[in-house]
Amino acid sequence: MTMSQQANDTSRNPGWTSTALSQLSSVVRGASPRPAGDPKYFNGDFIPWLTVAALTNIPESKTIVFETAGKLTEAGAQFSRTLTPGTVIIANSGATLGVAKILGIRCCANDGIAALLDLCSDVDARYIVYQINSQTDRLRTVVATGNGQPNLNTGLIGAIEIDLPCKDEQSAIADALTDADALIDSLEQLLAKKRQIKQGAMQELLTGKRRLPGFDGAWSFEELRNLVQTPVTDGPHTTPVFVDSGVPFLSVNNLVGNRIDLTDLRFITREDDQIFAKKCKPQRGDVLLGKAASVGKVAIVEEDFDFNIWSPIALIRAGSSVVSKFLYYQLQSRSVLTQIAVLTNSSSQGNIGMGDIEKLQITVPCVDEQSAIAQVLSDMDADIAAVDDRLTKARAMKQAMAQVLLTGRVRLV
Structure with missing residues (x-):
């Protein structure tokens, strides 16, 4: 679907408009001190240093960035771009190309990250993030294609069309999707915890370090x-x-x-x-x-x-x-x-x-103890599978919500 087609489609939603990001903000790119790795600039303790690679470690359900992998020195910050909390950022290259987040910290960003500065007061930053992320696949396969490594320059980012209702409806949509993300995040954490517990149980039960009640024979x-x-x-x-x-x-x-x-x-x-x-x-x-x-x-x-x-x-x-x-x-x-x-x-x-x-x-151990150990671990697997199934359904529900809310097919206001 072309951007003009998107604009025509939104005309069927009273009060919605289709607007380019360049009309809503100033699109800028981060900057990286050179040479890369120079101890004068990197591995310091002056200001957090956000790279596009670091974004790969942030789950999709987390839209706010609260930490980075490293920091710059004060000299390094002079050759980068400093961004403030609340800024919308977009990965313009790498594995997370086209993924948007919101900064929860003051930091410097490298040139693999673009930022939306001076965002219009009539838009909710969270809504903008969800709108951009709904277009990630298109940005990767259509917009950023070309020779060499795919890349989104500031012009291409500025041309991204955003379907906009009034700010109250933007916030209502963002609230609904944020709640969906919170559920996904809680299930992801629960799943990770249960898997970690199972790994610990395997390490103890499969070595005889911990014995189940009623068993004491030699292994x-x-x-x-x-x-x-x-x-x-x-x-x-x-x-x-x-x-x-x-x-x-x-x-x-x-x-x-x-x-x-x-x-x-x-x-x-x-x-x-x-x-x-x-x-x-x-x-x-x-x-x-x-x-x-x-x-x-x-x-x-x-x-x-x-x-x-x-x-x-x-x-x-x-x-x-x-x-x-x-x-x-x-x-x-x-x-x-x-x-x-x-x-x-x-x-x-x-x-x-x-x-x-x-x-x-x-x-x-003896066959009976083997069976008992296998049953304990099987029960853990069943528990993990149940949480994994809930997580799969929560992700599907959030995707369905995004499809209808971000296009105006379902209205909240």
């Missing part, structure tokens, strides 16, 4: 080869003929977040599957381990599901002396991941072979 170190029902194997090392539908054929990209991800599937014929099944055919309870490309990714087959795997994935089938879910968690433990890293680094191909996988040292 043993076992090579994985002594714990499996069949030798560790993998899928075919040839490239099959892929078809539009058939038997799902998983590669390492389908191991995501310690789960099997079926969103990007390829398929093989039933005939090829029958041939490959002579070497490898996953079944419920099998553990899958990435052994090439993304070494160390892990997942467990939790349901009966007809599929097969390619050679970047190893198939591990637990024997009677180990619970498959316990083994699945052990393969995510710090101890085993360290072993995998060492064995991978010793390979000229950057892979880990089946023989090395079978050499992995696994600490194991």
